[in-house]
Amino acid sequence: MERDDFFKALRESLVDSRTRFYRNLVFIEKKDYLDELRAVLSIYKDVVGGSRTAYAFHPWATGSKERLSNLRDLLGKFDDIDYSSSEYYLGKTYDLVVLDLVDNFQPNYIGRLVDLTSGGGLIVMYTDNLTENKIFRNSIARNGVVYNFYEERFRRKLKEHQGIFSIDTEYHVNRFVGEVKPTTEKKPLKSMFFPKELHDLCLTDEQDRVLEEFRILQRGGKRMLVITAPRGRGKSAVTGLGIAALIADSTRERVRVVITAPSLASASQIMEFAKRGLDVLKVPNEVEMSDLGIIRAVRGDHFSVVFVSPETAIGEDGDFLVVDEAAAIGINFLAQYANRWRKVVFVSTVYGYEGSGKAFLRYLRSVLEEKKAWTRWLTMSKPLRYAEGDPVEMWLYDALLLNPEPIRTGSLDSVEFLTLDKEKLFTDDNQLAQVYGILVIAHYRNNPDDLMIMGDGPHHILKGIRTEGGFISVTQISEEGNLPDSMIDLALKGGTFDGDLIPDRLLKHARIREIGKLKGWRIVRIATLPELQDKGFGSQLLRMVIEDAETQGIDWVGSSFMGDRKVLKFWVRNGFTPVHVSPKRNEKFGDFPVVVVKPISQISRKIMGIASHVFKEKLLNTIHDVYFNMTPEVAAILLEGSRAHSEIKLNKIHLAKIVAFLQGTSPYESSADGIHVLTLKYFWDGNRDWKLDEDLEKVLLAKVLQGMPWSYLNTVIGKGRTSSTEAIHEAVQILAKKYYNLDEESDIGISLDSLDDEFTTR
Known part of the structure; x- marks a missing residue:
């Protein structure tokens, strides 16, 4: 032209x-x-x-x-x-x-x-x-x-x-010659619970409908409201108006609304429309601004709306918690919100540039069902900024693959394992949508950069299991290791570099130089079609990857991920050993990043065995300090996954205190030192072929090793002081019997002479 x-x-x-x-x-x-x-x-x-x-x-x-x-x-x-x-x-x-x-x-x-x-x-x-x-x-x-x-x-x-x-x-x-749906005026509501002034600020019928649903939060009991939509549908704006409605309609002396999001900027629209709603209702208010000019808080004589970080929101008190961009916050945080708060609004973008989609909804639904919380699910679809059928939105979703849908499979009679040709894959839209769709639909933390890294990175490999109907399980692998001495020196001195995540972490924390020379495959993602999950296909793909790695002279296969309980169990169940946990919890997702490894070569088995021992020692020695806020469930899985063994010996005074505790003559606080050492003995025992009940492990970790106050246990593990003490008693009873054949009927007589072989004095 x-x-x-x-x-x-x-x-x-x-x-x-x-x-x-x-x-x-x-x-x-x-x-x-x-x-x-x-x-x-x-x-x-x-x-x-x-x-x-x-x-x-x-x-x-x-x-x-x-x-x-x-x-x-x-x-x-x-x-x-x-x-x-x-x-x-x-x-x-x-x-x-x-x-x-x-x-x-x-x-x-x-x-x-x-x-x-x-x-x-x-x-x-x-x-x-x-x-x-x-x-x-x-x-x-x-x-x-x-x-x-x-x-x-x-x-x-x-x-x-x-x-x-x-x-x-x-x-x-x-040129665009297609049809768009013309914007239509809102239909007047036949009846409305909240003031007309707020509905006048709504631009669509959907916003009117969602605003009215906020009234369910005024009823008794634990209630959750979930609002999801693609970007640009007005969900944050109507959430802000809903907050204003709840405040104006409240009969309480004081209302406190806590808002959290990945950042203050993410919650800016909610804050802005909460104020706008209060203004049209003529509710006097003052705002507190951030250094960047974003509303941080809105306060009045009988109410406050404040923004806090995702981690802070767990321990905050208030009447309502609003979680914006929930898909960008870790499931661990969302689960604690649902456990701690009685009224919660979860707001999240599905699709859009975050690419979260159905995977996030599936995760959130499972969390809320587990908490037995009454939940209303709302979706919004009508765009506000442009007409339905907008050609640029169609291009954006296609070019960035924001909503890939994997093709549902047919027969599973025959399957094949193969390495994908990325050049061909990126010229075949149907196959790319299927492969990438499996990865996206199983992982709710996605963004458009992921697809470019997957395609353009020469060290990123795609492998999968395919049936006659298409792919059912896919993994993305990053080649790591085989580092030059200069990069090894850089890592040991605290420097960082792109890629090679697992060698970098292990060099810094295990300090063994040879780690950098090993060649490894890091599993970036592994996923199976949702309807075929929990049927062993992911584990089958993992076994095939390991066999492939063996034939290609790879020293180890590993992965790094946020320490989610379900994900961690998958890796441990498949024989991967935890070798590192970040000393800092990810503030955005609420979990500790974890590294797990399956050593293949002989030198790798030796190095990773040492790394596993170092990791376990650090976790048990610092769980009251560095890892004091680690979820006990996650800590238990990490310790189970590390088979590193060390003999822990209890002296006779420890044993006497334990027996006294079992007899009820010594309270927990008086016998805590003996119980502590006995608990360490259990978790350091890499040779046992038995384990305590998960609930007993959790209470031992939370109270005995992490030192959580009794009052905090109810929030973390769902047990109050009485039930926690009973659980500790039961666990100690089992361990004392298993290791020392002691029970409440035992009599440990201690004299000075009997201690000569255990204690020396000057």
């Missing part, structure tokens, strides 16, 4: 989009991009005039500010967005969004910022070349090599979808 025809078509599409409320996108990949970029912006300015504009870039990159300066006369008044701070703009809406991709091409940022554009608006992305000298792409490289499978597919998707205009060596036009 000729240049003049291209810009004529763009002008006509911009006019049409403003009538039908859809968006257009221009992509420029050309060495001399500036003239084309200025021409696009000039046409937009001519058609639209003044507009809400955002310009995103890396301001610290060489030349980036100069590029922006060349466009200021065409941008007018605009928000300049540093990509690394782009989450702070998620609640805003723009007519024109310009993305500078010269220094970096990163899917996360594209997914996040394209969604900020309103109907009738334009997204412009420009770069000199999509694959050369890009920050994120360079971080994926291994030994200077990086593929471009992701970028080639991205370019192809730009040509396939309507509403997209692209410029490279030629001019490509694909």
Whole structure:
């Protein structure tokens, strides 16, 4: 197409989009991009005039500010967005969004910022070349090599979808000729419980409906409200209005609402609309702002709405807890919220740039069912920023694979194990959606960057089990180790580097230099179709991977993940040994990152055996300090998974105190030292072929080793002081009998002479 025809078509599409409320996108990949970029912006300015504009870039990159300066006369008044701070703009809406991709091409940022554009608006992305000298792409490289499978597919998707205009060596036009659902006025509610002033702030019938559902939180008992939607559906806004409604309608002397989210920026829309709702109801209030100008708290004479971090929210007191972007918070935190709070609102994006989807809903549903909490599930689907059927949204979901759906399988009579050809995979949309869909649907923590890493990383391998109907189980593997001496020295001195996660962690914590020389496979993800989970296919795939690793001279197979109870059990059950747990709990997810390893070569078995012993020693010696807030269930699985053994000896005074405790003549506090050593003996016993009941292990870990106050045990393990003491008594009774054949009838007579062989005095 000729240049003049291209810009004529763009002008006509911009006019049409403003009538039908859809968006257009221009992509420029050309060495001399500036003239084309200025021409696009000039046409937009001519058609639209003044507009809400955002310009995103890396301001610290060489030349980036100069590029922006060349466009200021065409941008007018605009928000300049540093990509690394782009989450702070998620609640805003723009007519024109310009993305500078010269220094970096990163899917996360594209997914996040394209969604900020309103109907009738334009997204412009420009770069000199999509694959050369890009920050994120360079971080994926291994030994200077990086593929471009992701970028080639991205370019192809730009040509396939309507509403997209692209410029490279030629001019490509694909005007939107499809249908959109016209925006319709809200239908008036036949009846409403909450004030009309709040409903007037709702833009859609869906928001009206969701707002009314907040009344269920005023009823007695434990009640949960779950609101999910793709990005841009108004769920955070209506949640803020719901908070205002609950406050205004409350008959209590004081109402306290606690809001938590991965960051204050994530909760900004809830805070903003809570205040807006209180204002229209004429409820006097004052706000507390953060340094970045985001509302941190809203307070009045009889209420407060405050933001706290996900970890802090567990121990907070209040009437209502609101969890925004719940899919980005660890299940461990969500479970504790459901256990600790009586009224909780979970709000989360499904699909969108987080890519969470059905997996998150499945995890959350299982948590709430386990807590036996009455729950109302609400979904929202109608976009607010643009019309239904918007072509840019269709392109975005396809290009970034935000909602991949794996194909349901047929017969399972014959299966084959294979390594996938990534080049072919990224040219076959059906197979890619199936493979990536299995990984996404089984893991709720996903983001668009994952797909690019999987495709472009030369050290990332895909293996799977396939039937006649398609793949049923898939794993993504990262090749690690075989490090040069310089990188080993760097790790031992505290330095960090991209990739090689497991060697890096073990070098720092086990301090054995040879670890860096071993060649390993780290399982980044392993997943099975949901309907076939818990049927052994994941374990079967893992066994096949290990057999494959043996034939290829790999020293170890391992994995690193957040220490979720269910996931950890899977790895331990399959013979993997815990060798490292981060000394810091992940503040965002609420779990401790864990490393597990299955050694293959002889030298690896020796090294990992030492690493396992070092790990177990650290965990047991510091569980009252470094790991004091580790979930006892997780600690129990970690200790069970490490078969490292050490003889722990109790002296006669310890044994006498234990017998006195069993007899009831000595309270727990008086016998705690003896019980502590007996508990250590149990967990250090790597030779036993028996184990205590899980509930007994949990109380021993929580009280005896972690030293939790009696009052805290109810929150952590669901047992009060009386039931916890009874459980400790039962556990001590079993251990004393197993190890020393002692019970409450035993008589340990102690004299000075009988202690000569155990104690020496000066």
